[in-house]
Amino acid sequence: MHERYRKILNLLAGSLTKMDKLYGHVNEITVGALSQTEVGAVLPLAFQCVHSPDDEIVEAGYDFLISVMLRFDSAGLLGPYIDDLGKLAEEKDNSRRQLVLLILGSLKPKLPEKAIEYLKANLESTRNSNQETLVIAASLLQAARTDAPTVHRVLLVVSSRSDADLTSSVIRQLGLSRIRLPEAVNFISSNLNQEDEFLRASAVDAASRLDKDTRAQFSSQLNRIASDPKETQYVRQQAAEALKP
16 A cells, blocks of 8 residues: 555556556455554555646555544554645635545544534634534544533534534434533524424434433423424424333
């Protein structure tokens, strides 16, 4: 893999197909099979690739970074490069900014504090698209699920954007992350009363994933939804399931 990326940096455009034939593809399986030492040797070359003026070489660099991100030891491997990822996220006109934010927010088994700080620093950025905001928000909710100030900041930003798709996805993430903080519970509760059926369905989904005691706080709302013929059958069933002890 190291030899592959060393040669990629000296390739002419359009030559990467030959590299795939010679060295095989770069993906989750091939990179997952590498030792930490082997990955560590390739990472500096991959970061050189993402700064190349050649889009094909840039893509090859990101292919490796994504494959490393998917490993269960990615926090240790990419931890030394968090500043480099942060600089990529701050680059003007970086068309892959959302991908960089995703890498920063997906390191395993535990998101490094430095990555969390970069995500927090970008949370309120006016340059964020709704999708970029979602990537940051979901990563922070997963990593800081018991941190009330962080959850507050995320929900404040999401509410200020007034985008139904973004709000719906964040509501579902509250459930996926099993967040039981009062502000998160209130956010789910308020959306159970939403006129927008899309947001209401997301709130039911989130509520259904929480523990029994927290679900009990939504019992009257879930009862109403479970018995409302205007709701879809799936949402009614999900609400009914959430009511079970």
